[in-house]
Amino acid sequence: MGDSNMAQLGSVALNGTSPKKVAYFYDSDIGNYAYVTGHPMKPHRIRLAHSLIMQYNLYQKMEIYRAKPATRGEMTQFHTDDYIDFLQKVTPDNMDGYMREQGKYNVGDDCPVFDGLFEFCGISAGGSMEGAARLNRQKCDIAVNWAGGLHHAKKCEASGFCYVNDIVLGILELLRFMKRVLYIDIDVHHGDGVEEAFYTTDRVMTVSFHKYGEYFPGTGELRDVGIGQGKHYSVNFPLRDGITDDSYKSIFEPVIENVMKYYQPEAVVLQCGGDSLSGDRLGCFNLSMDGHANCVNYVKSFGLPTLVLGGGGYTMRNVARTWAFETGVLVGQDMERSLPYNEYYEYYAPDFELNVRSSNMENSNSREYLEKITAAVVDNLRQTGPAPSVQMQDVPRKPFGGMTDEEEAELDDLDEDENKDTRMTEHRWDKHVQNDAEFEASDDEDMSRANGATRLKANKRTFTDFRKGETDVESDNATPRDGKSNDNGKEQADEDTHDVNDDTIEDIGAMQEADKEFARDEELPQPEKQQVDEDGDVGMTDSAPVEEAPIKKEEVEPETASEPRPAEKPVAEEPAGQEPPEPAAEKTPAPEPKPAEAEPEKPAEAPEAKADEAPVTEAMEVDEKDKTKDEKEPSPAR
Numbered sequence: 001m002g003d004s005n006m007a008q009l010g011s012v013a014l015n016g017t018s019p020k021k022v023a024y025f026y027d028s029d030i031g032n033y034a035y036v037t038g039h040p041m042k043p044h045r046i047r048l049a050h051s052l053i054m055q056y057n058l059y060q061k062m063e064i065y066r067a068k069p070a071t072r073g074e075m076t077q078f079h080t081d082d083y084i085d086f087l088q089k090v091t092p093d094n095m096d097g098y099m100r101e102q103g104k105y106n107v108g109d110d111c112p113v114f115d116g117l118f119e120f121c122g123i124s125a126g127g128s129m130e131g132a133a134r135l136n137r138q139k140c141d142i143a144v145n146w147a148g149g150l151h152h153a154k155k156c157e158a159s160g161f162c163y164v165n166d167i168v169l170g171i172l173e174l175l176r177f178m179k180r181v182l183y184i185d186i187d188v189h190h191g192d193g194v195e196e197a198f199y200t201t202d203r204v205m206t207v208s209f210h211k212y213g214e215y216f217p218g219t220g221e222l223r224d225v226g227i228g229q230g231k232h233y234s235v236n237f238p239l240r241d242g243i244t245d246d247s248y249k250s251i252f253e254p255v256i257e258n259v260m261k262y263y264q265p266e267a268v269v270l271q272c273g274g275d276s277l278s279g280d281r282l283g284c285f286n287l288s289m290d291g292h293a294n295c296v297n298y299v300k301s302f303g304l305p306t307l308v309l310g311g312g313g314y315t316m317r318n319v320a321r322t323w324a325f326e327t328g329v330l331v332g333q334d335m336e337r338s339l340p341y342n343e344y345y346e347y348y349a350p351d352f353e354l355n356v357r358s359s360n361m362e363n364s365n366s367r368e369y370l371e372k373i374t375a376a377v378v379d380n381l382r383q384t385g386p387a388p389s390v391q392m393q394d395v396p397r398k399p400f401g402g403m404t405d406e407e408e409a410e411l412d413d414l415d416e417d418e419n420k421d422t423r424m425t426e427h428r429w430d431k432h433v434q435n436d437a438e439f440e441a442s443d444d445e446d447m448s449r450a451n452g453a454t455r456l457k458a459n460k461r462t463f464t465d466f467r468k469g470e471t472d473v474e475s476d477n478a479t480p481r482d483g484k485s486n487d488n489g490k491e492q493a494d495e496d497t498h499d500v501n502d503d504t505i506e507d508i509g510a511m512q513e514a515d516k517e518f519a520r521d522e523e524l525p526q527p528e529k530q531q532v533d534e535d536g537d538v539g540m541t542d543s544a545p546v547e548e549a550p551i552k553k554e555e556v557e558p559e560t561a562s563e564p565r566p567a568e569k570p571v572a573e574e575p576a577g578q579e580p581p582e583p584a585a586e587k588t589p590a591p592e593p594k595p596a597e598a599e600p601e602k603p604a605e606a607p608e609a610k611a612d613e614a615p616v617t618e619a620m621e622v623d624e625k626d627k628t629k630d631e632k633e634p635s636p637a638r
């Protein structure tokens with residue numbers, strides 16, 4: 001295997017740091033779920049990626065787990081009970097009886113009801129929560145869950161193909177042990193659900209690089225920096241169409257370098273949405289696989305406990321290629337360009353290569369623009385400190401984003417200068433939305449087309465306040481074994497509906513409610529505190545060699561249906577190298593009961609999260625003789 005045969009990364013050497021212990025989460029059921037016909041989100045892509053990962057023998061360098069699906073109680077650590085209850089009970093058969101709820105929870109067009117919806121959410125969230133729990137317990141240095149990364153889901157509504165926010169749940173889990181968690185989002189869309197959840201806290205810094213300007217979800221302006229204790233702990237880098245590998249690298253690395261320098265996180269969550277790749281069905285960036293993976297490699301180079309998640313990505317074959325390659329980056333494995341034969345080989349026609357190339361599309365991000373935004377972002381970062389604030393203070397009423405009118409005006413000017421007419425501020429967007437006559441279905445579709453998905457209720461922000469005292473971080477989100485779940489609301493302030501056009505924050509008082517709960521901290525079991533080295537490397541055994549992944553054969557998968565694979569119908573609008581359709585949702589087999597694995601070192605009373613991962617379960621062989629049904633895709637809705 002000559003070097004020329006390998007996918008090359010940019011300036012960051014592959015696997016520049018010491019060997020990492022990688023835990024990889026995969027549930028073979030995931031590919032059996034399907035959104036409605038023609039929907040761009042295809043869970044089957046996770047199975048494609050997994051197949052490549054196995055064919056490249058990456059399992060030899062990581063441990064593979066099938067997570068216990070997140071339960072209702074676990075989901076309600078972030079989401080409201082009534083929303084989760086709805087997700088649990090609604091089915092395609094009974095959905096007509098829930099019209100009011102569908103509207104209330106934004107379930108419908110973009111976020112359709114499909115068979116096994118709740119189980120699908122459970123698998124996605126379970127992997128992220130268990131990944132976080134293993135990082136907490138120092139059972140691994142890196143945890144990977146390609147079924148996660150669903151960053152648009154809100155506390156009490158679905159959004160942008162996302163229902164349950166596995167990222168927020170994973171971060172909450174990390175916050176039990178980690179003082180500061182950094183969230184990085186390289187999806188083409190703004191990571192709005194995660195930002196919103198942690199908008200008022202300095203315990204989590206969210207950093208999102210995304211297309212901004214007439215694009216879903218419409219949020220993520222440079223000047224949206226967080227409020228209250230969270231001011232300057234939300235970072236947004238708005239981008240234009242067509243950004244290239246070099247341009248992206250030129251902003252990503254300095255921003256993340258400064259984030260690390262000023263914020264000094266103890267753990268990182270990296271959302272690797274694949275819709276920022278060139279040629280994505282919904283995206284508009286021009287990143288190659290190498291450019292995308294450079295972000296993964298760069299984040300890895302800091303050597304912090306890291307949870308790596310999937311996200312968007314709507315050209316399946318490219319998402320699979322990239323996530324497989326990035327798994328290789330994480331385990332430090334060079335990967336040959338030509339794909340090994342695998343059961344989905346035909347997806348990768350005509351070149352059958354691992355690579356995703358960029359195109360010759362125009363890059364609308366000028367160097368001047370990128371430098372200016374980078375400078376503004378770094379300037380904001382200088383105003384942050386690494387320590388979560390200890391003292392709780394009243395949050396003074398301030399304009400939205402915590403800026404003075406002058407500051408806002410200044411930024412508006414900057415935005416106007418830079419964005420010319422391609423850009424729409426949130427304010428203007430809201431006006432646009434409102435003028436569009438209360439969401440006629442047709443308007444909705446127009447917006448979908450323009451934005452990649454629809455945006456509803458743009459003026460509503462639901463804040464969750466996770467501010468705590470200096471003591472540990474018992475966010476009580478952990479996955480209690482008894483299923484009693486949480487006394488919910490403990491960490492969550494009441495919903496704060498804020499109209500951004502209002503320029504004032506309502507209900508700040510509600511956020512203060514959480515403060516009262518501090519008294520309870522003493523009663524709670526203290527998680528064992530790790531020794532944190534200077535580099536923030538929470539007692540990692542960096543040098544431990546990675547043993548061969550313990551992979552067990554899965555006994556028998558309860559196959560409920562096995563239809564012969566009919567002739568495949570190519571996806572209508574996919575260009576050359578069409579992807580065969582993924583199997584339509586079949587009746588999903590019940591999750592396998594997994595043997596519990598005792599955790600001797602767990603603190604006696606700590607609600608230990610998800611201690612029962614069984615080393616997986618060799619998924620592929622069992623599951624992947626597809627129960628494919630012909631899914632013909634009409635021209636997609638957007």
Ligand SMILES: [Zn+2]
Pocket residue numbers: 187188189273275311312313
């Ligand atoms: Zn996306």
